[in-house]
Amino acid sequence: MFESLTQRLSGTIDRLRGRGRLTEENIREATREVRIALLEADVALPVVQALVERIKVRAVGQEVLKSLTPGQALIKVVRDELAAVMGSQASELNLNVPAPAVVLMAGLQGAGKTTTVAKLARHLKEKRKKKVMVVSADVYRPAAIEQLQTLAQQVDVLFFPSDASQKPEAIVKAAIDDARKSYVDVLIVDTAGRTSIDEAMMAEIKALHAAVNPVETLFVVDSMTGQDAAATAKHFGAALPLTGVVLTKTDGDARGGAALSVRTITGKPIKFVGTGEKTDGLDVFHPARAAGRILDMGDVLGLVEQVEQQVDKDKAAKLAEKVAKGKRFDLNDLRDQLEQMQNMGGLSGLMDKLPGMGQIPDHVKNQVTGKEIPRQIAIINSMTKKERRNPTLINGSRRARIARGAGLTPADVNKLMKQYQQMEKMMGKLGRGGMKGMMRGLSGMMGGRGGMPFR
Ligand SMILES: Nc1nc2c(ncn2[C@@H]2O[C@H](COP(=O)(O)OP(=O)(O)OP(=O)(O)O)[C@@H](O)[C@H]2O)c(=O)[nH]1
Numbered sequence: 001m002f003e004s005l006t007q008r009l010s011g012t013i014d015r016l017r018g019r020g021r022l023t024e025e026n027i028r029e030a031t032r033e034v035r036i037a038l039l040e041a042d043v044a045l046p047v048v049q050a051l052v053e054r055i056k057v058r059a060v061g062q063e064v065l066k067s068l069t070p071g072q073a074l075i076k077v078v079r080d081e082l083a084a085v086m087g088s089q090a091s092e093l094n095l096n097v098p099a100p101a102v103v104l105m106a107g108l109q110g111a112g113k114t115t116t117v118a119k120l121a122r123h124l125k126e127k128r129k130k131k132v133m134v135v136s137a138d139v140y141r142p143a144a145i146e147q148l149q150t151l152a153q154q155v156d157v158l159f160f161p162s163d164a165s166q167k168p169e170a171i172v173k174a175a176i177d178d179a180r181k182s183y184v185d186v187l188i189v190d191t192a193g194r195t196s197i198d199e200a201m202m203a204e205i206k207a208l209h210a211a212v213n214p215v216e217t218l219f220v221v222d223s224m225t226g227q228d229a230a231a232t233a234k235h236f237g238a239a240l241p242l243t244g245v246v247l248t249k250t251d252g253d254a255r256g257g258a259a260l261s262v263r264t265i266t267g268k269p270i271k272f273v274g275t276g277e278k279t280d281g282l283d284v285f286h287p288a289r290a291a292g293r294i295l296d297m298g299d300v301l302g303l304v305e306q307v308e309q310q311v312d313k314d315k316a317a318k319l320a321e322k323v324a325k326g327k328r329f330d331l332n333d334l335r336d337q338l339e340q341m342q343n344m345g346g347l348s349g350l351m352d353k354l355p356g357m358g359q360i361p362d363h364v365k366n367q368v369t370g371k372e373i374p375r376q377i378a379i380i381n382s383m384t385k386k387e388r389r390n391p392t393l394i395n396g397s398r399r400a401r402i403a404r405g406a407g408l409t410p411a412d413v414n415k416l417m418k419q420y421q422q423m424e425k426m427m428g429k430l431g432r433g434g435m436k437g438m439m440r441g442l443s444g445m446m447g448g449r450g451g452m453p454f455r
Pocket of ligand 1: 107108109110111112113114115116144192193194248249250251252273274275276277281
């Protein structure tokens with residue numbers, strides 16, 4: 001979401017990093033560059049002014065000037081202030097009410113409301129283990145009700161049917177009754193979108209809000225509209241007690257102006273960001289991590305979280321045990337590893353979160369991440385079971401047949417086998433020496449052979 005801001009600021013950060021001394025001139029120059037970068041990113045002017053002012057005050061303060069590495073300290077100040085502008089801490093949905101907790105979703109037409117309802121349903125079901133029901137109160141566009149039904153089936157949550165002849169309040173009241181009877185934890189309500197916020201829309205959603213008393217009222221806005229997104233959310237929030245904002249289409253937004261403006265302009269937190277068209281394209285918004293990404297310090301915590309969620313822990317434990325016992329790492333194991341990488345969106349999803357990645361050109365990233373994984377999996381699938389378990393059986397003529405079976409060339413198979421052999425060697429070493437050596441070392445420290453060094 002912040003590519004252009006990151007690029008714009010990278011020069012400033014490089015110049016500051018490692019500086020042993022900061023002068024008034026350095027500080028002035030750095031804050032000027034931050035200001036220009038924010039304005040170019042379409043951040044709302046009052047937000048830019050307040051942010052730069054706070055950075056200036058802290059830059060001449062003790063924490064920076066007295067620091068051993070003033071340059072780094074100033075970068076940290078910028079990061080802290082960027083995070084503060086976005087809300088500092090992630091705010092999850094508040095679901096601490098008697099079930100069903102009602103979440104009301106509002107937004108302009110095409111903002112991505114219906115898609116977000118499905119994404120949120122999936123998130124609550126998978127990450128927070130909730131029983132979820134969705135309902136559409138969009139009585140103006142029957143296709144919207146159908147769209148929600150299809151999406152609900154896709155993410156496998158309950159769908160409460162409605163039709164265009166009903167009143168929105170009646171639909172939602174009936175849905176709440178049904179949700180209660182079915183022990184649903186969360187009921188997400190999709191509402192009608194309009195082309196702009198007008199009286200009729202506000203009157204309708206106000207009546208709906210009063211009738212259903214939602215615990216969360218989320219405003220869905222398209223991040224590509226930049227600071228206008230914040231302005232629209234503010235307008236909406238003035239009429240209805242909004243509890244948070246969802247920024248959609250951040251995958252297409254290189255500037256990040258909306259993300260940086262919403263909190264200050266509306267006083268409401270960004271709770272989620274939409275990161276793609278599919279139903280898994282929703283992330284909880286973490287201001288501090290986002291600030292780290294702007295300054296190209298990476299999002300290592302996000303990376304760890306992603307790996308934890310998507311790695312199959314049972315398989316990982318089995319592999320560790322196998323390696324520890326000195327058994328061969330075979331091609332089935334390699335396929336498991338490749339499949340897990342594929343689940344994480346290949347390396348591209350991970351690479352974005354690593355520090356310094358902003359500077360690597362896209363074409364290079366694409367080369368590394370591209371189409372390799374499915375091809376490698378296809379090659380392994382085209383081998384016999386025996387070969388996968390005992391790769392030494394794969395000789396020259398077999399390689400040619402395997403390549404044909406996978407619709408690829410023998411050179412592709414050779415490449416995969418080379419990678420496999422390297423991994424096998426590494427795993428073998430771990431199994432034979434590494435693990436045992438480590439265990440020996442540990443037992444020595446615990447008072448085994450050799451005893452404790454300090455006794
Ligand atoms: N790339 C990308 N596309 C998104 C995202 N969220 C939604 N979209 C797309 O945006 C378009 C509009 O989404 P909808 O969910 O139909 O929008 P809506 O706000 O419900 O629209 P109305 O029902 O007309 O009010 C669809 O093509 C979605 O696939 C996102 O995070 N990233």
